[in-house]
Amino acid sequence: MNILGKIKYDFMGKRKIALVVSSLLIIMSLISIVTRGLNFGLDFTGGTVVVVHFEEGIGVTEVRENLEASGYQNIVVKNFGSSKDIEITLPPQEKAVATPDMDEQSDSTQKDEAKLSNAVLEELKKLDSSARISKADFVGPQVGDELIEQGSLALLYAIMGILIYVTIRFEWRFSLGSIAALVHDVIITAGVFSIWQVEFDLTVLAALLAVIGYSLNDTIVVFDRIRENFRKGRKATTEQVINNSIGQTLSRTVITSFTTMLVLLALFFFGGDLIHGFAFALIVGVIVGTYSSIFVASTTTLALGISREDLIPVEKEGANLEHIP
Known part of the structure; x- marks a missing residue:
């Protein structure tokens, strides 16, 4: 049984507020990364x-x-x-x-x-x-420099692969929406590490890649429901379809995030210093990723002008009779 039921809320009506919040967080993160940098651990500095x-x-x-x-x-x-x-x-x-x-x-x-x-x-x-x-x-410092380069390439390749996958499965507007959410999550998570100068090592880099996968999973669930609702609600506007889709999947998103956070908090407080950074990065990533799958990905897709016609091609009149000689 769905304990939360279908949440009816005007998510897209709050997209301007979400845009301001996300923009401020990204700007603060970028300023900190540029001015203070990341507190690289031994894996990167030697x-x-x-x-x-x-x-x-x-x-x-x-x-x-x-x-x-x-x-x-x-x-x-x-x-x-x-x-x-x-x-x-x-x-x-x-x-x-x-x-x-x-x-x-x-x-x-x-x-x-x-x-x-x-x-x-x-x-x-x-x-x-x-x-x-x-x-x-x-x-050695040379090994650290190579790890920074390889780690950055790993993030780039992951984002490029996701771009291709979502484009093939859905539509290019959805792919850009998902990439916007992933970049949003990575920048803010890295910004938190820069602001608080938490040690950034290979385990944190692995956590960032895990955050990408987690955030994408939530986003794909919402996109799947949007596509289904476009086919069902022919009289609903695009904004109404997106609101209904987010509301229908919100209980799943909240429960998944809650159970994940329970495990991460246990790792953070009782897992020891060795995985402290890993758990902290995932905690921040899950919070930001849940927010972005609701407001950033869908908002970007809506801003790009997604419509029912993009997902349901119009059939040509008489196309079903072409087999008749």
Whole structure:
């Protein structure tokens, strides 16, 4: 049973208000991204990650304060699965000597990072003599630059694929409406990360791709109902058809978003620091994606002049008699 029933509300009558809200959010997001940028994590900037194991649990704050007092700046310290394992992320360190040969430079870098990991371990042994390194990784700046490029291309290819898919399944006005909603969602979600300077790493990039899929799913459900209602309500205006379609699918949209949010909130609060950014990006994306599937996608399609004739081609008179010789 549909617990919400068919929602009757003039959604399209509020499209100007929605346009103002969306425009302000996008402008704020773009200004923040341009002026403040994203707080890229180690995956993109390069640096060293050291996971230190302790026999007894130790506080993250205690470890951070100890390392900062020893001269390590801009470090990120968080639990790695349990309170006995601490993950420490250090930004790239200045090198005293630069070697022209790439192989020599690579060997020198590895030695420097090994020395850095050992130096961090020695500092932490002052807190707990049982400290030992269980994992140490180094990501070079060149790898980070490649990940930024590849990640941007992944988003672009996903949007292009969706554009082609929706055009084939529905109509080009619907495809532009869905793309407008997806771009809207990605920009605002990235803007939230920029404004609050939440760490942006590969898990967040994966979350953005998941947001695209989630938002598109909601949008396709609404578009399917619009197409069905165009065929049923021949006397209804385009605006009335879109309003009725959104109202008929709103209960499904709300219930899906609500159950998804329950899982994401559990991951955000109890999943640990490792997936904190991933869960946060999806929480923002689900909220923005639900809003955009109602107001942005359908509003854009309406503004482009979608009509019943675009979805139901007019049959030529006598076309059904062409088989008669």
